[in-house]
Amino acid sequence: MSQLVIRYLLLFLFAFILQMTLVNFIEILQWRPDLLLIVLVAFALRKGPDWGMTAGFLIGLLQDMVGTELIGLAALSKTVAGFLAGVLSGKFAERAQFLLTLLISGLAHDFIYFFIYTLGEHFSLQSLIIFYTIPNLMYTIIIGGLLYYFMEPLMAE
Amino acid sequence: MKKVFGIFSQRRTVFLLGFYVVFSLFLMTLNDPYQLRGIRIAVLQTMSWMHQIRDHVNLVKNLKEENQQLRKKLLEKSLENQQMQESMLENIRLHRMLKFKEESNYSLIAAKVIGYGQEPTIRSLILDVGSADSVEKNQPVITDLGLVGKSLVVEKNQSIVQILMDRNSLVSARLQKSREVGVVGWSGNLWLDLNYISREVVVEPGEVVLTSGLSRIYPAGIKIGIVAEVRENEYELFKQIKIKPAVDFDRLEEVFVIKTPDSLKSREGID
Numbered sequence: 001m002s003q004l005v006i007r008y009l010l011l012f013l014f015a016f017i018l019q020m021t022l023v024n025f026i027e028i029l030q031w032r033p034d035l036l037l038i039v040l041v042a043f044a045l046r047k048g049p050d051w052g053m054t055a056g057f058l059i060g061l062l063q064d065m066v067g068t069e070l071i072g073l074a075a076l077s078k079t080v081a082g083f084l085a086g087v088l089s090g091k092f093a094e095r096a097q098f099l100l101t102l103l104i105s106g107l108a109h110d111f112i113y114f115f116i117y118t119l120g121e122h123f124s125l126q127s128l129i130i131f132y133t134i135p136n137l138m139y140t141i142i143i144g145g146l147l148y149y150f151m152e153p154l155m156a157e
Numbered sequence: 158m159k160k161v162f163g164i165f166s167q168r169r170t171v172f173l174l175g176f177y178v179v180f181s182l183f184l185m186t187l188n189d190p191y192q193l194r195g196i197r198i199a200v201l202q203t204m205s206w207m208h209q210i211r212d213h214v215n216l217v218k219n220l221k222e223e224n225q226q227l228r229k230k231l232l233e234k235s236l237e238n239q240q241m242q243e244s245m246l247e248n249i250r251l252h253r254m255l256k257f258k259e260e261s262n263y264s265l266i267a268a269k270v271i272g273y274g275q276e277p278t279i280r281s282l283i284l285d286v287g288s289a290d291s292v293e294k295n296q297p298v299i300t301d302l303g304l305v306g307k308s309l310v311v312e313k314n315q316s317i318v319q320i321l322m323d324r325n326s327l328v329s330a331r332l333q334k335s336r337e338v339g340v341v342g343w344s345g346n347l348w349l350d351l352n353y354i355s356r357e358v359v360v361e362p363g364e365v366v367l368t369s370g371l372s373r374i375y376p377a378g379i380k381i382g383i384v385a386e387v388r389e390n391e392y393e394l395f396k397q398i399k400i401k402p403a404v405d406f407d408r409l410e411e412v413f414v415i416k417t418p419d420s421l422k423s424r425e426g427i428d
Binding site: 049050053054056057060061064070071072073075076079080083116 | 169170173174177178180181182183184185187188
Protein backbone atom coordinates (compact mmCIF):
# COMPACT_ATOMS: atom_id res chain seq x y z
CA MET A 1 0.00 0.00 0.00
CA SER A 2 1.53 3.29 -1.00
CA GLN A 3 2.40 5.95 1.47
CA LEU A 4 -0.17 8.21 -0.07
CA VAL A 5 -2.95 5.74 0.61
CA ILE A 6 -1.81 5.31 4.20
CA ARG A 7 -1.68 9.05 4.66
CA TYR A 8 -5.16 9.38 3.27
CA LEU A 9 -6.37 6.53 5.43
CA LEU A 10 -5.17 8.42 8.46
CA LEU A 11 -6.77 11.57 7.11
CA PHE A 12 -10.07 9.75 6.66
CA LEU A 13 -9.93 8.54 10.25
CA PHE A 14 -9.12 12.02 11.47
CA ALA A 15 -11.93 13.52 9.39
CA PHE A 16 -14.29 10.85 10.64
CA ILE A 17 -13.53 11.64 14.27
CA LEU A 18 -13.89 15.37 13.62
CA GLN A 19 -17.16 14.76 11.79
CA MET A 20 -18.51 12.90 14.78
CA THR A 21 -17.35 15.45 17.32
CA LEU A 22 -16.16 18.90 16.31
CA VAL A 23 -18.50 19.49 13.38
CA ASN A 24 -21.47 19.65 15.73
CA PHE A 25 -19.96 22.84 17.19
CA ILE A 26 -19.64 24.62 13.87
CA GLU A 27 -23.19 23.84 12.83
CA ILE A 28 -25.03 26.91 11.46
CA LEU A 29 -28.78 26.48 11.65
CA GLN A 30 -28.92 22.87 10.48
CA TRP A 31 -26.07 23.16 8.04
CA ARG A 32 -22.82 21.39 8.67
CA PRO A 33 -19.88 20.59 6.38
CA ASP A 34 -19.21 16.99 5.29
CA LEU A 35 -15.53 16.58 6.08
CA LEU A 36 -15.46 13.00 4.85
CA LEU A 37 -16.74 14.11 1.46
CA ILE A 38 -14.00 16.72 1.27
CA VAL A 39 -11.28 14.13 1.94
CA LEU A 40 -12.95 11.62 -0.38
CA VAL A 41 -13.00 14.07 -3.31
CA ALA A 42 -9.37 15.01 -2.70
CA PHE A 43 -8.43 11.32 -2.58
CA ALA A 44 -10.40 10.36 -5.70
CA LEU A 45 -8.89 13.24 -7.64
CA ARG A 46 -5.51 11.82 -6.86
CA LYS A 47 -6.19 8.11 -7.27
CA GLY A 48 -8.98 7.91 -9.88
CA PRO A 49 -12.48 6.41 -9.94
CA ASP A 50 -11.65 2.86 -8.77
CA TRP A 51 -9.94 3.99 -5.62
CA GLY A 52 -12.42 6.81 -5.22
CA MET A 53 -15.50 4.63 -5.25
CA THR A 54 -13.89 1.98 -3.07
CA ALA A 55 -12.97 4.58 -0.49
CA GLY A 56 -16.43 6.12 -0.81
CA PHE A 57 -18.11 2.77 -0.25
CA LEU A 58 -16.00 1.96 2.85
CA ILE A 59 -16.35 5.41 4.40
CA GLY A 60 -20.05 5.45 3.68
CA LEU A 61 -20.42 2.04 5.22
CA LEU A 62 -18.56 3.26 8.30
CA GLN A 63 -20.94 6.21 8.51
CA ASP A 64 -23.90 3.88 8.15
CA MET A 65 -22.63 1.73 10.97
CA VAL A 66 -22.49 4.56 13.46
CA GLY A 67 -25.61 6.29 12.23
CA THR A 68 -29.24 5.46 12.76
CA GLU A 69 -30.35 5.84 9.16
CA LEU A 70 -30.74 3.22 6.49
CA ILE A 71 -27.63 1.01 6.35
CA GLY A 72 -26.16 1.18 2.86
CA LEU A 73 -27.52 4.63 2.05
CA ALA A 74 -24.34 6.59 2.84
CA ALA A 75 -22.30 3.77 1.25
CA LEU A 76 -24.21 4.15 -1.99
CA SER A 77 -24.10 7.96 -2.13
CA LYS A 78 -20.43 8.12 -1.18
CA THR A 79 -19.59 5.40 -3.73
CA VAL A 80 -21.13 7.49 -6.49
CA ALA A 81 -19.47 10.68 -5.19
CA GLY A 82 -16.06 8.97 -5.11
CA PHE A 83 -16.57 7.53 -8.58
CA LEU A 84 -17.61 10.90 -10.02
CA ALA A 85 -14.69 12.71 -8.39
CA GLY A 86 -12.32 10.13 -9.89
CA VAL A 87 -13.85 10.44 -13.33
CA LEU A 88 -13.71 14.26 -13.19
CA SER A 89 -10.02 14.19 -12.33
CA GLY A 90 -8.16 16.41 -14.78
CA LYS A 91 -11.34 17.63 -16.44
CA PHE A 92 -11.13 21.19 -15.06
CA ALA A 93 -8.48 23.82 -14.75
CA GLU A 94 -6.10 23.01 -11.89
CA ARG A 95 -7.14 25.93 -9.68
CA ALA A 96 -10.85 25.20 -9.91
CA GLN A 97 -10.47 21.42 -10.13
CA PHE A 98 -11.05 20.61 -6.49
CA LEU A 99 -13.92 23.00 -5.81
CA LEU A 100 -15.83 22.19 -9.01
CA THR A 101 -15.39 18.46 -8.49
CA LEU A 102 -16.52 18.85 -4.89
CA LEU A 103 -19.58 20.76 -6.09
CA ILE A 104 -20.60 18.16 -8.69
CA SER A 105 -19.83 15.13 -6.54
CA GLY A 106 -21.51 16.78 -3.56
CA LEU A 107 -24.65 17.46 -5.57
CA ALA A 108 -24.78 13.86 -6.78
CA HIS A 109 -24.08 12.59 -3.26
CA ASP A 110 -26.80 14.68 -1.65
CA PHE A 111 -29.32 14.02 -4.39
CA ILE A 112 -28.95 10.24 -4.09
CA TYR A 113 -28.91 10.38 -0.32
CA PHE A 114 -31.98 12.54 0.07
CA PHE A 115 -33.88 11.03 -2.81
CA ILE A 116 -33.76 7.60 -1.18
CA TYR A 117 -34.10 9.08 2.28
CA THR A 118 -37.33 10.89 1.39
CA LEU A 119 -38.89 8.09 -0.65
CA GLY A 120 -42.39 7.44 0.60
CA GLU A 121 -42.16 10.22 3.14
CA HIS A 122 -44.10 13.43 3.15
CA PHE A 123 -40.98 15.60 2.71
CA SER A 124 -40.63 17.67 -0.38
CA LEU A 125 -37.39 16.75 -2.11
CA GLN A 126 -37.32 20.13 -3.82
CA SER A 127 -37.48 22.15 -0.60
CA LEU A 128 -35.00 19.78 1.02
CA ILE A 129 -32.51 20.46 -1.80
CA ILE A 130 -33.12 24.21 -1.79
CA PHE A 131 -33.16 24.80 1.97
CA TYR A 132 -30.84 22.10 3.15
CA THR A 133 -28.68 20.48 0.47
CA ILE A 134 -27.48 23.57 -1.37
CA PRO A 135 -26.59 25.66 1.72
CA ASN A 136 -25.02 22.58 3.27
CA LEU A 137 -23.00 21.98 0.11
CA MET A 138 -21.92 25.61 0.00
CA TYR A 139 -20.74 25.32 3.57
CA THR A 140 -18.88 22.11 2.69
CA ILE A 141 -17.27 23.82 -0.32
CA ILE A 142 -16.11 26.78 1.79
CA ILE A 143 -14.64 24.54 4.48
CA GLY A 144 -13.30 22.21 1.77
CA GLY A 145 -11.56 25.09 0.02
CA LEU A 146 -9.84 26.13 3.25
CA LEU A 147 -8.89 22.58 4.24
CA TYR A 148 -7.62 21.72 0.77
CA TYR A 149 -5.33 24.70 0.94
CA PHE A 150 -3.65 23.15 4.00
CA MET A 151 -4.19 19.52 3.07
CA GLU A 152 -2.67 19.57 -0.39
CA PRO A 153 0.98 20.29 0.64
CA LEU A 154 0.73 17.56 3.27
CA MET A 155 -0.50 15.05 0.76
CA ALA A 156 2.05 15.91 -1.91
CA GLU A 157 3.86 12.76 -3.03
CA MET B 158 -12.00 -18.17 -17.29
CA LYS B 159 -9.20 -16.06 -18.71
CA LYS B 160 -11.70 -14.47 -21.00
CA VAL B 161 -13.93 -13.56 -18.03
CA PHE B 162 -11.00 -12.03 -16.19
CA GLY B 163 -10.05 -10.23 -19.39
CA ILE B 164 -13.48 -8.65 -19.66
CA PHE B 165 -13.44 -7.82 -15.97
CA SER B 166 -10.05 -6.12 -16.18
CA GLN B 167 -11.14 -4.17 -19.25
CA ARG B 168 -14.30 -2.94 -17.60
CA ARG B 169 -13.11 -3.04 -14.02
CA THR B 170 -14.45 0.39 -13.14
CA VAL B 171 -17.93 -0.41 -14.38
CA PHE B 172 -18.02 -3.78 -12.63
CA LEU B 173 -16.68 -2.26 -9.44
CA LEU B 174 -19.25 0.53 -9.49
CA GLY B 175 -22.00 -1.98 -10.19
CA PHE B 176 -20.83 -4.18 -7.37
CA TYR B 177 -20.73 -1.35 -4.83
CA VAL B 178 -24.11 -0.01 -5.89
CA VAL B 179 -25.74 -3.44 -5.79
CA PHE B 180 -24.10 -4.26 -2.49
CA SER B 181 -25.23 -0.95 -1.01
CA LEU B 182 -28.78 -1.61 -2.17
CA PHE B 183 -28.57 -5.12 -0.79
CA LEU B 184 -27.47 -3.69 2.55
CA MET B 185 -30.44 -1.39 2.50
CA THR B 186 -32.75 -4.38 2.18
CA LEU B 187 -31.32 -5.78 5.41
CA ASN B 188 -32.67 -2.88 7.42
CA ASP B 189 -35.62 -3.35 9.70
CA PRO B 190 -39.09 -3.01 8.20
CA TYR B 191 -39.68 0.51 9.51
CA GLN B 192 -36.59 1.84 7.76
CA LEU B 193 -37.49 -0.01 4.60
CA ARG B 194 -40.99 1.41 4.61
CA GLY B 195 -40.09 4.33 2.37
CA ILE B 196 -38.39 2.19 -0.26
CA ARG B 197 -41.23 -0.29 -0.16
CA ILE B 198 -43.76 2.49 -0.62
CA ALA B 199 -41.69 3.90 -3.48
CA VAL B 200 -41.51 0.51 -5.17
CA LEU B 201 -45.24 0.05 -4.73
CA GLN B 202 -45.90 3.53 -6.07
CA THR B 203 -43.69 2.86 -9.07
CA MET B 204 -45.50 -0.42 -9.71
CA SER B 205 -48.81 1.37 -9.31
CA TRP B 206 -47.78 4.06 -11.83
CA MET B 207 -46.66 1.39 -14.28
CA HIS B 208 -50.00 -0.38 -13.88
CA GLN B 209 -51.78 2.92 -14.33
CA ILE B 210 -49.80 3.63 -17.52
CA ARG B 211 -50.54 0.12 -18.83
CA ASP B 212 -54.21 0.49 -17.89
CA HIS B 213 -54.29 3.90 -19.53
CA VAL B 214 -52.77 2.52 -22.75
CA ASN B 215 -55.27 -0.35 -22.71
CA LEU B 216 -58.06 2.08 -21.99
CA VAL B 217 -57.10 4.30 -24.92
CA LYS B 218 -56.87 1.24 -27.19
CA ASN B 219 -60.24 -0.08 -25.98
CA LEU B 220 -61.80 3.35 -26.29
CA LYS B 221 -60.61 3.63 -29.89
CA GLU B 222 -62.11 0.25 -30.77
CA GLU B 223 -65.29 1.04 -28.86
CA ASN B 224 -65.49 4.42 -30.57
CA GLN B 225 -65.20 2.82 -34.00
CA GLN B 226 -67.88 0.26 -33.16
CA LEU B 227 -70.15 2.95 -31.76
CA ARG B 228 -69.65 5.09 -34.85
CA LYS B 229 -70.58 2.12 -37.02
CA LYS B 230 -73.63 1.42 -34.88
CA LEU B 231 -74.58 5.07 -34.94
CA LEU B 232 -74.39 5.11 -38.71
CA GLU B 233 -76.49 1.94 -38.91
CA LYS B 234 -79.05 3.36 -36.49
CA SER B 235 -79.06 6.66 -38.32
CA LEU B 236 -79.82 4.89 -41.62
CA GLU B 237 -82.43 2.77 -39.86
CA ASN B 238 -83.95 5.89 -38.40
CA GLN B 239 -84.03 7.59 -41.79
CA GLN B 240 -85.71 4.54 -43.29
CA MET B 241 -88.22 4.47 -40.45
CA GLN B 242 -88.96 8.16 -40.87
CA GLU B 243 -89.33 7.64 -44.59
CA SER B 244 -91.67 4.71 -43.97
CA MET B 245 -93.65 6.73 -41.49
CA LEU B 246 -94.04 9.64 -43.92
CA GLU B 247 -94.96 7.23 -46.70
CA ASN B 248 -97.47 5.63 -44.39
CA ILE B 249 -99.04 9.02 -43.64
CA ARG B 250 -99.19 9.87 -47.34
CA LEU B 251 -100.63 6.53 -48.31
CA HIS B 252 -103.14 6.72 -45.50
CA ARG B 253 -104.23 10.14 -46.74
CA MET B 254 -104.43 8.86 -50.30
CA LEU B 255 -106.40 5.81 -49.24
CA LYS B 256 -108.84 7.99 -47.38
CA PHE B 257 -109.16 10.20 -50.42
CA LYS B 258 -109.76 7.19 -52.62
CA GLU B 259 -112.42 5.86 -50.29
CA GLU B 260 -114.18 9.20 -50.07
CA SER B 261 -113.86 9.97 -53.74
CA ASN B 262 -116.71 9.35 -56.16
CA TYR B 263 -114.29 8.66 -58.99
CA SER B 264 -112.93 5.35 -60.03
CA LEU B 265 -109.24 5.77 -59.26
CA ILE B 266 -106.04 3.97 -60.19
CA ALA B 267 -103.25 4.47 -57.65
CA ALA B 268 -99.84 5.17 -59.14
CA LYS B 269 -96.35 5.99 -58.06
CA VAL B 270 -94.28 8.71 -59.66
CA ILE B 271 -91.14 6.97 -60.85
CA GLY B 272 -89.56 9.79 -62.75
CA TYR B 273 -89.78 13.05 -64.59
CA GLY B 274 -90.13 13.18 -68.34
CA GLN B 275 -87.01 14.04 -70.28
CA GLU B 276 -88.78 15.46 -73.33
CA PRO B 277 -87.72 19.06 -73.88
CA THR B 278 -91.11 20.10 -75.19
CA ILE B 279 -93.35 18.58 -72.55
CA ARG B 280 -93.17 18.93 -68.80
CA SER B 281 -94.24 15.55 -67.59
CA LEU B 282 -94.12 12.81 -64.96
CA ILE B 283 -93.67 9.11 -65.43
CA LEU B 284 -96.04 6.80 -63.55
CA ASP B 285 -95.62 3.12 -62.79
CA VAL B 286 -99.02 2.23 -64.21
CA GLY B 287 -100.01 1.74 -67.82
CA SER B 288 -102.52 0.11 -70.07
CA ALA B 289 -102.16 -3.11 -68.09
CA ASP B 290 -103.68 -1.18 -65.17
CA SER B 291 -106.49 0.22 -67.30
CA VAL B 292 -104.83 3.56 -67.81
CA GLU B 293 -105.77 5.23 -71.07
CA LYS B 294 -104.65 8.34 -72.87
CA ASN B 295 -106.20 11.62 -71.68
CA GLN B 296 -107.21 10.52 -68.24
CA PRO B 297 -106.96 13.10 -65.44
CA VAL B 298 -104.24 12.64 -62.83
CA ILE B 299 -104.85 14.00 -59.36
CA THR B 300 -103.73 13.86 -55.75
CA ASP B 301 -105.80 14.50 -52.65
CA LEU B 302 -104.68 18.13 -52.93
CA GLY B 303 -105.76 18.77 -56.48
CA LEU B 304 -105.20 18.38 -60.19
CA VAL B 305 -101.84 17.25 -61.54
CA GLY B 306 -102.43 16.88 -65.26
CA LYS B 307 -103.49 14.21 -67.73
CA SER B 308 -102.06 11.01 -69.14
CA LEU B 309 -100.47 11.70 -72.49
CA VAL B 310 -98.58 8.58 -73.51
CA VAL B 311 -99.58 5.19 -72.19
CA GLU B 312 -97.38 2.12 -72.37
CA LYS B 313 -98.16 -1.28 -70.98
CA ASN B 314 -96.71 -0.67 -67.53
CA GLN B 315 -95.84 3.00 -67.61
CA SER B 316 -97.44 6.20 -68.61
CA ILE B 317 -96.36 9.78 -69.15
CA VAL B 318 -98.41 12.53 -67.59
CA GLN B 319 -98.49 16.05 -68.93
CA ILE B 320 -98.64 18.32 -65.90
CA LEU B 321 -100.39 21.66 -65.61
CA MET B 322 -97.03 23.43 -65.67
CA ASP B 323 -96.56 22.51 -69.31
CA ARG B 324 -97.00 25.25 -71.90
CA ASN B 325 -99.34 23.10 -73.99
CA SER B 326 -101.61 22.32 -71.05
CA LEU B 327 -104.97 24.03 -71.01
CA VAL B 328 -107.76 23.21 -68.55
CA SER B 329 -111.27 24.57 -68.42
CA ALA B 330 -111.64 26.09 -64.97
CA ARG B 331 -114.25 27.74 -62.80
CA LEU B 332 -113.95 30.28 -60.01
CA GLN B 333 -115.60 28.80 -56.96
CA LYS B 334 -117.47 31.91 -55.78
CA SER B 335 -118.43 33.72 -58.97
CA ARG B 336 -118.82 30.49 -60.94
CA GLU B 337 -117.18 32.24 -63.90
CA VAL B 338 -115.44 29.95 -66.34
CA GLY B 339 -111.99 30.51 -67.81
CA VAL B 340 -109.04 28.57 -69.08
CA VAL B 341 -106.02 27.73 -66.99
CA GLY B 342 -102.61 27.53 -68.62
CA TRP B 343 -99.00 27.74 -67.55
CA SER B 344 -97.66 31.23 -67.04
CA GLY B 345 -94.07 30.25 -67.69
CA ASN B 346 -92.97 30.46 -64.06
CA LEU B 347 -94.21 29.04 -60.77
CA TRP B 348 -97.80 30.19 -61.37
CA LEU B 349 -100.71 29.29 -63.56
CA ASP B 350 -102.76 31.87 -65.44
CA LEU B 351 -106.53 31.94 -65.41
CA ASN B 352 -107.52 33.51 -68.67
CA TYR B 353 -110.75 34.85 -70.13
CA ILE B 354 -112.28 36.12 -66.92
CA SER B 355 -114.09 39.35 -67.65
CA ARG B 356 -113.05 42.62 -65.98
CA GLU B 357 -116.58 42.89 -64.62
CA VAL B 358 -116.21 39.79 -62.47
CA VAL B 359 -115.19 40.31 -58.87
CA VAL B 360 -112.22 38.09 -58.09
CA GLU B 361 -110.21 38.23 -54.89
CA PRO B 362 -106.96 36.54 -53.97
CA GLY B 363 -107.55 33.33 -52.06
CA GLU B 364 -110.51 32.27 -54.18
CA VAL B 365 -110.44 28.61 -55.16
CA VAL B 366 -110.22 27.62 -58.81
CA LEU B 367 -111.71 24.27 -59.81
CA THR B 368 -112.11 22.28 -62.98
CA SER B 369 -115.27 23.40 -64.69
CA GLY B 370 -116.43 20.05 -65.99
CA LEU B 371 -116.81 21.55 -69.50
CA SER B 372 -114.25 19.11 -70.78
CA ARG B 373 -113.85 15.71 -72.34
CA ILE B 374 -111.12 14.87 -69.89
CA TYR B 375 -111.52 16.56 -66.54
CA PRO B 376 -114.61 16.05 -64.38
CA ALA B 377 -115.97 19.07 -62.53
CA GLY B 378 -114.86 20.12 -59.06
CA ILE B 379 -111.19 19.13 -58.94
CA LYS B 380 -109.14 21.81 -57.27
CA ILE B 381 -106.59 23.45 -59.53
CA GLY B 382 -105.31 26.12 -57.16
CA ILE B 383 -106.13 29.40 -55.47
CA VAL B 384 -106.06 32.90 -56.84
CA ALA B 385 -102.81 34.55 -55.85
CA GLU B 386 -102.89 37.83 -57.71
CA VAL B 387 -105.50 39.75 -59.74
CA ARG B 388 -104.63 42.57 -62.16
CA GLU B 389 -106.68 44.69 -64.47
CA ASN B 390 -105.83 46.81 -67.43
CA GLU B 391 -108.34 49.34 -68.68
CA TYR B 392 -107.43 48.57 -72.30
CA GLU B 393 -108.01 44.84 -71.92
CA LEU B 394 -111.24 42.95 -71.72
CA PHE B 395 -110.08 40.31 -69.28
CA LYS B 396 -108.46 40.22 -65.90
CA GLN B 397 -104.95 38.91 -65.47
CA ILE B 398 -105.28 36.28 -62.73
CA LYS B 399 -102.36 34.37 -61.31
CA ILE B 400 -103.09 31.05 -59.62
CA LYS B 401 -100.98 29.22 -57.12
CA PRO B 402 -101.27 25.50 -58.01
CA ALA B 403 -102.82 23.27 -55.38
CA VAL B 404 -100.18 20.63 -56.04
CA ASP B 405 -96.48 20.98 -55.47
CA PHE B 406 -95.21 19.40 -58.68
CA ASP B 407 -91.68 18.98 -57.35
CA ARG B 408 -92.78 16.78 -54.47
CA LEU B 409 -95.17 14.39 -56.08
CA GLU B 410 -94.73 10.76 -55.08
CA GLU B 411 -98.12 9.09 -55.24
CA VAL B 412 -100.99 10.11 -57.53
CA PHE B 413 -104.27 8.77 -58.83
CA VAL B 414 -105.42 8.36 -62.38
CA ILE B 415 -109.15 8.88 -62.77
CA LYS B 416 -110.83 6.40 -65.02
CA THR B 417 -112.82 8.45 -67.49
CA PRO B 418 -116.55 7.92 -67.14
CA ASP B 419 -118.28 6.98 -70.37
CA SER B 420 -120.43 10.08 -70.11
CA LEU B 421 -117.36 12.28 -70.50
CA LYS B 422 -115.87 10.40 -73.39
CA SER B 423 -118.58 11.49 -75.77
CA ARG B 424 -118.57 15.12 -74.64
CA GLU B 425 -117.21 17.92 -76.78
CA GLY B 426 -115.10 20.77 -75.48
CA ILE B 427 -111.61 21.82 -74.57
CA ASP B 428 -109.49 19.71 -72.27
